[in-house]
Amino acid sequence: xxxxxMKDATYLGDTSGxxxxxxxxxxxxxxxxxxxxxxGELLITSLFPIRELTDTQVxxxxxxxxxxxxxxxxxxIQKVYSEIPSNILEASKLHHVPIIQISKDIAFIDIMYPVMxxxxxxxxxxxxxxxxxxxxxxxxxxxxxxxxxxxxxxxxLIGNPVALYDRDFRCITTTNNxxxxxxxxxxxxxxxxxxxxxxxxxxxRVIFPGLQEQKCEQIVVTIExxxxxxxxLIISELNKEVTSFDFIAIENAVTALSLGLVKKFAIAEVxxxxxxxxxxxxxxxKKQSLHTLQDRANVINFHLDIEYVAVLFHLEGxxxxxxxxxVLHTHQQRHYKYLRELIEFYQRDAIVRERSNVIIVLWKxxxxxxxxxxxxxxxxxxxxxxxxxFNKYNNDFAVQxxxxxxxxxxxxxxxxxxxxQDSLELGQLYNQxxxxxxxxxxxxxxxxxxxxDVSALTNFIPQSLQKLLNYDYSVKKDLLETLKVFLQTSQNxxxxxxxxxxxxxxxxxxxxxxxxxxxxDFEDPEETLAVQVGFKILEVIDKSEK
Numbered sequence: 001x002x003x004x005x006m007k008d009a010t011y012l013g014d015t016s017g018x019x020x021x022x023x024x025x026x027x028x029x030x031x032x033x034x035x036x037x038x039x040g041e042l043l044i045t046s047l048f049p050i051r052e053l054t055d056t057q058v059x060x061x062x063x064x065x066x067x068x069x070x071x072x073x074x075x076x077i078q079k080v081y082s083e084i085p086s087n088i089l090e091a092s093k094l095h096h097v098p099i100i101q102i103s104k105d106i107a108f109i110d111i112m113y114p115v116m117x118x119x120x121x122x123x124x125x126x127x128x129x130x131x132x133x134x135x136x137x138x139x140x141x142x143x144x145x146x147x148x149x150x151x152x153x154x155x156x157l158i159g160n161p162v163a164l165y166d167r168d169f170r171c172i173t174t175t176n177n178x179x180x181x182x183x184x185x186x187x188x189x190x191x192x193x194x195x196x197x198x199x200x201x202x203x204x205r206v207i208f209p210g211l212q213e214q215k216c217e218q219i220v221v222t223i224e225x226x227x228x229x230x231x232x233l234i235i236s237e238l239n240k241e242v243t244s245f246d247f248i249a250i251e252n253a254v255t256a257l258s259l260g261l262v263k264k265f266a267i268a269e270v271x272x273x274x275x276x277x278x279x280x281x282x283x284x285x286k287k288q289s290l291h292t293l294q295d296r297a298n299v300i301n302f303h304l305d306i307e308y309v310a311v312l313f314h315l316e317g318x319x320x321x322x323x324x325x326x327v328l329h330t331h332q333q334r335h336y337k338y339l340r341e342l343i344e345f346y347q348r349d350a351i352v353r354e355r356s357n358v359i360i361v362l363w364k365x366x367x368x369x370x371x372x373x374x375x376x377x378x379x380x381x382x383x384x385x386x387x388x389x390f391n392k393y394n395n396d397f398a399v400q401x402x403x404x405x406x407x408x409x410x411x412x413x414x415x416x417x418x419x420x421q422d423s424l425e426l427g428q429l430y431n432q433x434x435x436x437x438x439x440x441x442x443x444x445x446x447x448x449x450x451x452x453d454v455s456a457l458t459n460f461i462p463q464s465l466q467k468l469l470n471y472d473y474s475v476k477k478d479l480l481e482t483l484k485v486f487l488q489t490s491q492n493x494x495x496x497x498x499x500x501x502x503x504x505x506x507x508x509x510x511x512x513x514x515x516x517x518x519x520x521d522f523e524d525p526e527e528t529l530a531v532q533v534g535f536k537i538l539e540v541i542d543k544s545e546k
Contacts, residue, residue: 045076462534
């Protein structure tokens with residue numbers, strides 16, 4: 001409208017139409033022109049091609065060109081019409097198509113040339129700018145400058161703060177700490193004046209607590225690479241609105257970030273495979289020279305001389321009767337992935353190895369914690385946090401944990417790993433829900449569990465208890481239960497009666513019958529201990545047979 005040729009033209013439309021972007025210019029020669037429009041064109045006409053359309057047809061025609069997002073309709077008057085017909089004015093207003101009225105003295109070519117010159121110059125400038133920006137970000141990628149170098153360069157180019165966030169909108173890096181934290185994300189629709197962007201983006205309005213609750217609009221570009229790793233590049237329009245030229249820089253930055261993520265993922269995958277192989281060799285006790293192990297460990301910054309505890313995490317369905325075991329296998333990877341993320345969040349310096357149904361964690365132990373067993377308390381506290389957090393995410397699965405003992409260095413990892421494995425397996429025999437059991441808490445069970453031959457275990461059941469087991473009368477079950485609780489309560493008959501919900505005299509009567517049948521001397525501590533161990537053997541046999 002500021003061009004000299006348009007000085008006598010009249011703009012008919014609302015003010016928002018003045019912001020329409022012009023992408024082309026063409027002369028209206030046929031009512032069917034909507035079929036060939038790409039969007040954003042100026043249509044120049046004397047209305048001759050549509051002079052015979054009815055009011056309804058005029059409305060439909062303007063509706064069609066509006067759908068193609070025509071930027072404006074330039075109408076030459078006093079050639080076909082002395083003034084613009086009311087039906088065209090009403091339809092253009094209804095469908096938000098701006099009209100520019102020009103006189104019959106203006107040749108169409110005098111409008112088309114200046115517009116095409118502007119478009120051509122704009123495209124040349126964008127191509128030159130694209131090459132400049134592309135070269136800068138390519139250089140950053142080749143120099144492996146990382147996310148910081150890329151977003152700092154982007155801020156320099158577009159003049160607004162830039163930040164990179166992970167999929168949960170946790171800030172990874174930013175050019176301005178004051179804008180790294182925001183709230184009140186309100187998604188808004190706004191005509192950006194650009195099209196055919198390579199990456200999806202949206203606009204949102206936020207509030208920055210670090211800037212005295214200042215409100216600001218942001219451009220949010222979603223970056224997704226292999227393995228569905230997702231990040232968000234956010235530009236905060238603190239200093240100026242983002243232009244079409246800025247989007248050239250933004251898209252090049254996103255491409256550089258995407259390539260960087262792919263590279264980082266590939267390197268991380270190789271490092272993880274290298275680390276997993278080393279861990280597998282260590283926990284399996286594979287014999288290698290110290291020099292070879294040290295060389296392998298140095299590659300991935302794995303310290304062999306640190307004290308470790310092996311901690312094993314396993315997920316178990318809590319409702320197997322409802323098909324949850326099958327669900328666990330179906331979605332195993334997703335659940336274990338989340339569990340691993342929790343472990344790495346709560347224990348950032350731990351070494352983690354994931355297998356199909358267990359996550360192996362090599363927990364680093366501080367030197368001052370090894371003497372007073374403070375390490376076990378700290379591990380269990382962290383494990384409880386992980387279990388609680390996971391169960392809020394999904395309570396159909398229990399997080400079961402086995403904990404080994406401290407070993408002085410990584411060369412003894414096979415020992416603590418085996419202890420953690422035994423703790424986990426024994427814990428699963430006696431627990432169905434969440435648990436965290438250390439090897440030292442297994443007591444005599446860890447010895448009994450190592451004996452796989454059931455007949456050998458049976459030989460360790462004392463003869464006195466065997467007599468009660470072979471007793472044929474119907475009261476045998478009551479007598480066995482009474483004896484077990486009586487020994488557990490340190491031979492306290494009153495407490496035994498309370499726990500079994502029977503009368504005190506019933507307990508004393510049963511104890512006398514037990515003495516008659518078995519000949520147990522309750523005054524002999526070795527004999528009572530043997531009977532207690534016998535009960536534990538029966539539990540191990542029962543669980544093993546199941």
